Amino acid sequence: MDDRLYQIRKTILQMLSDRGYLVNPLELEQTKEEFKRSFAPDGQNISREAMTIFYVKKKDPTKQIYVFFPEDPKVGVKPIRKYVEMMKERQVARAIIVVQQNITAFAKQALNEFSQAKNIQLEQFNEAELLINITHxxxxxxxxxxxxxxxxxxxxxxxxxxxxxxxxxxxxxxxxxxxxxxxxxxxxxxxxxxxxxxxxxxxxx
Missing domain, CATH: 3.90.940.20 (RPB5-like RNA polymerase subunit)
Structure with missing residues (x-):
């Protein structure tokens, strides 16, 4: 699982860099050992919540993005509502949610409703989609x-x-x-x- 999450995070960082966000080159080159030290508080289990990412655009620092990694295998409405509140607090208009499995029908509806009502953009990727960087x-x-x-x-x-x-x-x-x-x-x-x-x-x- 460590190797899987390591690769997923690496693909996300490459994606954000390709989108023009200010990603530290050292993060792009992070080793598996460094990844585990950063995101496994107990030295064993990777904390998806600790993997939360926040970056700004190189050319426009007002354009910011969050990347969330929910702990629950199947994401419902509650964590999405929590993420939207975090975005509102920091006035962040865009986020990516990386899910382990397909989200529930109610959660999918909530994504659409929040995007329309709160004037934010919520993207969803399954972990399996991020195991390789398709642009490579x-x-x-x-x-x-x-x-x-x-x-x-x-x-x-x-x-x-x-x-x-x-x-x-x-x-x-x-x-x-x-x-x-x-x-x-x-x-x-x-x-x-x-x-x-x-x-x-x-x-x-």
Missing amino acids: HQLVPKHTLLAKEEKSELLQRYKMRESQLPRIQLNDPIARYFGLERGDVVKIVRPSETAGRYVTYRLVV
Whole structure:
């Protein structure tokens, strides 16, 4: 279990770094032994609650994120309500909840209701999804989120509307990894035997 949680936390830290959050390089290089010393208070069992993460964006410190690791195998409404209260106290608008199993139907409904009513974003990942970093797979091309100005320049350059761009679904694993939102545009660079590289753009829908 230690190895599993170690890898999950490592993937989360890589994800946050790729999203532009200020992650200490030393944390990215943390060894399994260091991980256990940090998160196993009794020297034996890893405390998921102690693994809670808080980071800010490099370019905009007002954009902050929590990552929660609930202790309960199946998450209900109560821990979600507790996390929302923590977010309100620190005025944090975004969080990731890493669950061991699928959350209950009531908890899923609560996620949606809290997101709409509290003006926050709550993302959910299963631990199994984070055992490997999908962006490190050799068949996955490089994805880069365009800034708003870059998106406008792209549309002007090709004299097109955003609806004319190829699409990527909001629930696509890559879109979820980068925390993309509807209306975002990603630049995708693939290797090409003839041109060296092949560049495409996709609109998140």
